[in-house]
Amino acid sequence: MTQATASPPSLGSVPDEHGRFGPYGGRYVPETLIPALEELEAAYLEARNDRAFQAELAHLLRTYVGRPTPLTYARRLSEHLGGARIYLKREDLAHSGAHKINNALGQALLVKRKMGKQRIVAETGAGQHGVATATAAALLGLECVVYMGTVDMERQRPNVFRMRLLGTQVRGVDSGSRTLKDAINEAIRDWVTHVRTTHYLLGSALGPHPYPAMVRDFQAVIGREARAQMLDPQTGPGRLPDVIVACVGGGSNAIGIFHPFLEDRAVRLIGVEAGGLGIESGQHAARFGDPRLGRLGVLHGTKSYVLQNPDGQIALTHSISAGLDYASVGPEHAWLRDLGRAEYTYCTDDQALEGFQLLCRFEGIIPALESAHAVGHVLELAPQMGPDEVILINLSGRGDKDLDTVMAALGEDLGEGGNP
Amino acid sequence: MRGVERIQEAFARARAAGRAAFMPYHAMGYPDRESSLAVIHTLAQVGADLFEIGIPFSDPLADGPTIQAATHQALSQGTTVADCLAMVRELRTAGIAQPFCAMSYYNPILAYGEERFVADARDAGIDGLIVPDLPPGESPELETACREAGLGLIFLLAPTSTPERIRTVVAHATGFVYLVSVTGITGARDRLPPDLVAFVERVRRFTELPLAVGFGIANREQAAQVAAVADGVIVGSALVKAAAQGLDAVRELGRELVTGTQVPFST
Numbered sequence: 120m121t122q123a124t125a126s127p128p129s130l131g132s133v134p135d136e137h138g139r140f141g142p143y144g145g146r147y148v149p150e151t152l153i154p155a156l157e158e159l160e161a162a163y164l165e166a167r168n169d170r171a172f173q174a175e176l177a178h179l180l181r182t183y184v185g186r187p188t189p190l191t192y193a194r195r196l197s198e199h200l201g202g203a204r205i206y207l208k209r210e211d212l213a214h215s216g217a218h219k220i221n222n223a224l225g226q227a228l229l230v231k232r233k234m235g236k237q238r239i240v241a242e243t244g245a246g247q248h249g250v251a252t253a254t255a256a257a258l259l260g261l262e263c264v265v266y267m268g269t270v271d272m273e274r275q276r277p278n279v280f281r282m283r284l285l286g287t288q289v290r291g292v293d294s295g296s297r298t299l300k301d302a303i304n305e306a307i308r309d310w311v312t313h314v315r316t317t318h319y320l321l322g323s324a325l326g327p328h329p330y331p332a333m334v335r336d337f338q339a340v341i342g343r344e345a346r347a348q349m350l351d352p353q354t355g356p357g358r359l360p361d362v363i364v365a366c367v368g369g370g371s372n373a374i375g376i377f378h379p380f381l382e383d384r385a386v387r388l389i390g391v392e393a394g395g396l397g398i399e400s401g402q403h404a405a406r407f408g409d410p411r412l413g414r415l416g417v418l419h420g421t422k423s424y425v426l427q428n429p430d431g432q433i434a435l436t437h438s439i440s441a442g443l444d445y446a447s448v449g450p451e452h453a454w455l456r457d458l459g460r461a462e463y464t465y466c467t468d469d470q471a472l473e474g475f476q477l478l479c480r481f482e483g484i485i486p487a488l489e490s491a492h493a494v495g496h497v498l499e500l501a502p503q504m505g506p507d508e509v510i511l512i513n514l515s516g517r518g519d520k521d522l523d524t525v526m527a528a529l530g531e532d533l534g535e536g537g538n539p
Numbered sequence: 540m541r542g543v544e545r546i547q548e549a550f551a552r553a554r555a556a557g558r559a560a561f562m563p564y565h566a567m568g569y570p571d572r573e574s575s576l577a578v579i580h581t582l583a584q585v586g587a588d589l590f591e592i593g594i595p596f597s598d599p600l601a602d603g604p605t606i607q608a609a610t611h612q613a614l615s616q617g618t619t620v621a622d623c624l625a626m627v628r629e630l631r632t633a634g635i636a637q638p639f640c641a642m643s644y645y646n647p648i649l650a651y652g653e654e655r656f657v658a659d660a661r662d663a664g665i666d667g668l669i670v671p672d673l674p675p676g677e678s679p680e681l682e683t684a685c686r687e688a689g690l691g692l693i694f695l696l697a698p699t700s701t702p703e704r705i706r707t708v709v710a711h712a713t714g715f716v717y718l719v720s721v722t723g724i725t726g727a728r729d730r731l732p733p734d735l736v737a738f739v740e741r742v743r744r745f746t747e748l749p750l751a752v753g754f755g756i757a758n759r760e761q762a763a764q765v766a767a768v769a770d771g772v773i774v775g776s777a778l779v780k781a782a783a784q785g786l787d788a789v790r791e792l793g794r795e796l797v798t799g800t801q802v803p804f805s806t
Contacts, residue, residue, distance in 0.1 A: 145677055147645055149601045150671075150696055151719060151723075153700070311724055312722060417646045431620065
């Protein structure tokens with residue numbers, strides 16, 4: 120890993136005008152989409168400086184999403200692990216069950232107020248972004264189509280039904296690996312075809328410029344709130360955390376919580392990728408964690424680390440969590456890693472399941488399997504730290520959607536159970 | 540003669556004959572290695588002026604179902620980038636003289652190494668590159684490598700392209716400019732969009748380079764419509780579909796399309 124340079128650049132100043140985060144990012148898309156990206160960039164820049172737009176978004180986040188989400192001290196889990204004190208940023212309590220709504224609502228409002236389009240398309244893996252987009256579309260009266268791999272539709276059936284209830288058309292994608300990557304391909308194909316009337320509501324800090332920056336900015340509300348809550352003794356420990364841990368699929372919840380802490384150089388930032396069945400197995404989604412398959416590449420419009428074979432064909436990934444099951448990672452994460460500002464590790468399916476169960480039993484919180492990867496890493500990390508140290512986990516979503524998967528993995532009979 | 544000169548010469552010869560260039564695409568390795576070579580030979584015999592050599596990619600987001608399925612099959616049979624270049628070399632050895640433009644997505648080229656890909660492609664007999672997810676300016680390295688090797692680097696324009704964008708794209712383009720007939724992905728369509736003529740004329744004001752139109756062209760009548768306004772007619776999905784039926788189907792459709800490029804379309 121490249122170490123931070125002696126005089127670190129201002130971390131908040133990326134991307135540049137070409138959408139570059141150092142060597143990463145950019146705009147690798149068919150020419151048909153270039154005018155739409157230019158239009159989106161203009162609309163976004165305008166909205167960013169438009170007080171009325173920002174006030175309307177803030178109002179919706181407060182009165183509809185339920186922000187600010189709480190900061191919870193995980194007392195029993197901290198005591199059980201016997202090390203650092205663990206705090207949870209409760210994005211699982213945001214309306215529709217995950218952090219995804221922050222971005223979905225932000226983009227949907229942008230479409231409504233600044234772009235004059237009536238139709239949105241989106242991709243979804245776990246279904247959380249699809250549900251968030253369907254929710255925003257219902258709230259703002261937009262036509263919505265969500266593409267979802269048929270494998271994911273099977274493992275996330277409740278979310279498919281939720282989207283349909285919300286008035287969204289869910290279209291199954293049967294090509295390729297029939298998961299998130301293929302859903303994105305299909306959403307982009309729809310967008311290319313209907314670009315004059317349709318906005319692509321991309322769900323992570325990925326894709327061509329300006330998506331990685333725009334999604335980050337809509338998600339940075341997580342980190343801004345968390346930073347204030349940590350510093351306030353009424354809501355948190357009255358100090359900054361020593362470590363922040365977040366799961367990284369595309370990386371939107373992680374970049375959202377990391378970003379407002381970038382200049383707090385003493386705060387370690389740790390992103391947790393999906394280690395699946397282990398790196399050796401090749402069955403994972405650890406773009407940084409597997410130097411054999413994870414190399415510089417271009418997928419879905421952005422240059423970043425991409426799991427691929429030596430011939431540049433995108434690798435099939437595996438994770439117990441559909442939301443982390445993706446071959447590439449947001450370009451800003453690759454840049455923060457090069458700078459040495461953030462570190463990336465991984466957590467296997469089994470470790471995530473252990474984190475999932477412990478959070479249920481010690482805190483009464485059922486986390487999304489994605490977020491359980493962050494918890495899984497903390498199971499290792501917290502005991503190595505002292506009780507005077509503080510870990511902040513971004514609990515990005517709730518786990519109701521994952522009960523079928525967890526039941527299949529653990530068996531329905533959990534034994535005697537009982538609270539320890 | 541090779542590289543961008545061979546591409547220019549193909550357009551000049553077609554123009555001198557009073558017709559548009561017929562530019563078939565084929566996915567290498569589909570339906571299998573030997574058949575894909577036979578498809579190129581067959582189309583060369585019926586009068587192709589330039590070939591687009593499709594190098595398969597796992598996530599072809601500018602392609603419709605026909606080419607997706609064909610390239611997926613080619614990949615599942617083990618077709619690699621190096622294989623595709625080896626096939627090009629075999630075609631040259633067998634005497635195919637038409638210009639070849641490699642058509643692939645950016646990631647396989649990046650993984651191969653941009654400079655190395657350009658050098659190996661040139662040695663194999665490739666004359667130009669078409670990379671649909673690489674807009675001008677995103678890879679100065681590939682643009683420089685192509686320029687130094689004398690290969691054409693063909694960029695695309697779409698009906699949505701603004702005048703500023705057209706100006707930028709034609710400034711970077713060499714060989715010819717690829718006009719996407721529709722806002723959409725590749726695939727045969729029943730009819731071409733009514734604003735195609737205006738689109739071609741709009742681009743014509745900005746460049747002397749030959750203009751070739753692709754996406755959606757599937758039959759003689761459509762080829763003739765395009766030939767009436769553009770310098771080249773690109774056909775992909777319809778021929779790939781024919782290739783699934785066999786060489787006779789390819790030959791028949793190829794002949795029909797060649798006839799289309801020779802018949803000035805009258806309204």
